[in-house]
Amino acid sequence: MDARVVAEKSQPESHLKAGLKSRHLTMMSIAGVIGGSLFVGSGSVIHSAGPAAVLAFLTGGILMMLIMRMLGEMATASPDTGSFSTYADRAIGRWAGFTIGWLYWGYWVALMAWEAYVAGKILNGWFPAVSVNAFVLGTTLLLISINFFNVKNYGEFEFWFALIKVIAIVCFLTVSCLAVLNIWQVGEVSGISNLTAHGFVPNGIEPVVGAMLGVMFAFLGAEIATIAASESKNPSQQIIKTTKSVVWRVGLFYVGSIFLIVCLVPWNDPMLGQSGYGSYRRTLELLGVPGAEWLMNFVVLTSVSSCLISAHYTASRMLFSLASRGDAPACFKLTKADSGVPVYAIIGSCVVAVVMALINFSDTLRPRDVLDTLMNMTGTIALLVYLVIACSQLKMRRKLEASGRDIPLKMWLYPWLTWAVIVFIVVCLGAMSFMPDYQVLVISTGGAGVCLALLGVFHQMRCSRRAQRMSGTVGVGTRG
Template sequence: MGQLSESHALGGGLKSRHVTMLSIAGVIGASLFVGSSVAIAEAGPAVLLAYLFAGLLVVMIMRMLAEMAVATPDTGSFSTYADKAIGPWAGYTIGWLYWWFWVLVIPLEANIAAIILNSWISGIPVWLFSLVITLALTGSNLLSVKNYGEFEFWLALCKVIAILAFIALGAAAISGFYPYAEVSGISRLWAHGGFMPNGFGAVLSAMLITMFSFMGAEIVTIAAAESDTPDKHIVRATNSVIWRISIFYLCSIFVVVALIPWNMPGLKSAGSYRSVLELLHIPHAKFIMDCVILLSVTSCLNSALYTASRMLYSLSRRGDAPAVMGKTNRSKTPWGGGFYSLPARRF
């Protein structure tokens, strides 16, 4: 990417615990809590294979990306590596497409969060909630990269605790040690048309849904470039991808398909995790899941704002975007990339 001038270089500030939680947050999104029900309805219990195949693909890609990121830590990540290895056209295309993806995610996640908040406080319109959330997170990101890391750390920690608690409850129910619901065993894995009721083609179709759940795993290679020892952080995060996918996806989805029928009416609309909580007679299951989803979409929105600004910054420093988008403020955060990513979401 060339030597950056001191006035335009990023300042860093991410600590080890920030990068560790960023790597976890990257693979735990709202699509796990909501979109998994669609994948389950598509493939049945065999959705476990869809998550397994998609997870293996993510592991292989992350290993390859990590090798490049350790050798040359860069905020542009794979866009910069494509620029160097394939040609400027590849870096340009990948960088802009990746930036545009996250720009589209910003209003989507903000709207979901706003709808949840509006259901609690109906007097405030959805658009106002969406605007306030987006501006607040943008301001936090522009102040310091440490703010992003700290905010994401606590959001990720809450998501991890929620999933581990869900798995613990599910394991107790499957084992027959949960006293508040008459459900146990794993017979539902084959009781409703078999383990693969809709055939292997449905598993492949479900993979299209499950792959979206893993979007964000690569963010750690972008964020690690703003830490003190990016090579160590990237290696640690990449090596832990396997157990993160195993615990957060395979174990939690196994609990779902073991406890509720895959063809249960209303599964898509209610969501898989909420359906399990209601089956276990957990009070206020909808409110609990709304809180978890709100945390997840806020985390995703926070990451989307961060990632879009960094990719636009990288494109600008390589001459593939206007120079103003590569400017940084006193905190060494790219205000140009962050500012111009906001109006783009309206088009």
């Protein structure tokens, strides 16, 4: 008997409540993946990889589309707030669910710190008399307070924040398309000359491969809709809708906008290399759009606020799921009776995020270029998460088919595409581990993953021994 089964007999169950509406999940699926990393982080990606950065975004988009299809297949068969962590537990083993759950939780906590710092920098630019750290702390505490109430409040805030992001990026795409077609001729640039004028792959293929870390940092978050769907009515239907909309979202918002940027802005523009400057802002400046800096700062502030709330929501739900499975302290699975909110999981995630934000981004301790460092570190985590999702889907599909259960949404060309994704991720991580600019981040993040896996194996063995003792199966009742 599993230790979790024994624990369930002695402790009351805790459940989340369905409070998210269809329009909440629809807007999350459309704009949830659009974060500050797209507006802020894409500039450094373009500056290092050149116009070929569009290939990195295209490759990352295809990878994310395939991963979402795999995740959608598993989630429609069994919606769960633990999402792929739960599926890894069932398909690979408890240690795998433990490892990827804690790694994913750490990713979102780190992302909260990143988003809070970006928001603090913007607000400090508007109100320089107040320190960045004061804004970081104030922004974090203000925005995470939303998740202490009914989940529909999170859905409502995310709906309106996402709507602002969608309107902003549609306006950007419209103006940029007009400039590429030589219809908008107000600013300094038009047409597509910058796509090849300074070389399409000016620095070789290595920076393009390395750019995958920044790209994956930008893409990770699309899976939030599959986690949030467990707190809505008809979760399987919502997951199918979200998964099928991934293709046009990635093609339009990410690949499309980056393609327009590399057409209009020289890749070696020194402003793109400035940390936190932003490729979108630079594009609007060259197009002669008035108030480009203020407009993009407002959009980025909205985006990072949206992502901070989502990151806190996702981290708290993953911690709740880990606790529900016995892989985290039991207090984190307790929920408020009236709202079904996992209050202790929310508090735990918030405390760690605030500490990370104030320590990592202090003037004395933060790295010289903290945004790019954190972006690449979490990009490595994204690739590891995707690898586990692919391995889980490979095994869970066999179990679902063997059980004869209906599979509402199936992965294309199974198992060949799944194996192709696994090989691609392994090759990318292997190649990056030999690149001087990325090997420290890849190896250190991979080392953290290995340590968590070993801890997970130890945890699984300890729980198995405890379950055997509690069930009395070891040497009991075997004598006649």
